[in-house]
Amino acid sequence: MNVYDLVRTALYNSSKKIITDNQVIHSHQGGQEPRGTYCAINVLRADKIGMEYNSTYAGYYNDNLEILSRNEYETIVRFMFVGKDAGDLAYHFEAVMDNAASRFHFGTENLAVMRKSEVRRVPEKRDTTWVASFTLDVTFSYAVEITQAIDIIEDVSWNATIN
Numbered sequence: 001m002n003v004y005d006l007v008r009t010a011l012y013n014s015s016k017k018i019i020t021d022n023q024v025i026h027s028h029q030g031g032q033e034p035r036g037t038y039c040a041i042n043v044l045r046a047d048k049i050g051m052e053y054n055s056t057y058a059g060y061y062n063d064n065l066e067i068l069s070r071n072e073y074e075t076i077v078r079f080m081f082v083g084k085d086a087g088d089l090a091y092h093f094e095a096v097m098d099n100a101a102s103r104f105h106f107g108t109e110n111l112a113v114m115r116k117s118e119v120r121r122v123p124e125k126r127d128t129t130w131v132a133s134f135t136l137d138v139t140f141s142y143a144v145e146i147t148q149a150i151d152i153i154e155d156v157s158w159n160a161t162i163n
Contacts, residue, residue: 010109037083090134
């Protein structure tokens, strides 16, 4: 289990349900830049902030004897909007993040919006042309469930020595 990959996948899946008319990518992948306006997702941090749940008894999960734990992470994510309509897309995304439908999309991926920054305009100069670019930082709470297999104890013995 790789928490970073789980967070990246969860962010992509939920963001694609909100940004339906533009391309969504992960930042720093290399390769060609998408044509038109797009959103790039950049996971800046994924800090473990606690353990919400740790089972005290082994149980059968997926037909195996396992213990279950649930860890909470706080993840800071930078959404970068680039292209001709980047400002419109950035402010639309920032506004709709507060509605119940968007929170539901994030919730289905075990993400909860905790805090968000203001949208920032950060144009980039490429060769001789300025390209519109906007950023929005969002802090999410993210839950990860982990199961660990437990061997069955078949025999217990105890030898007592009294002094």
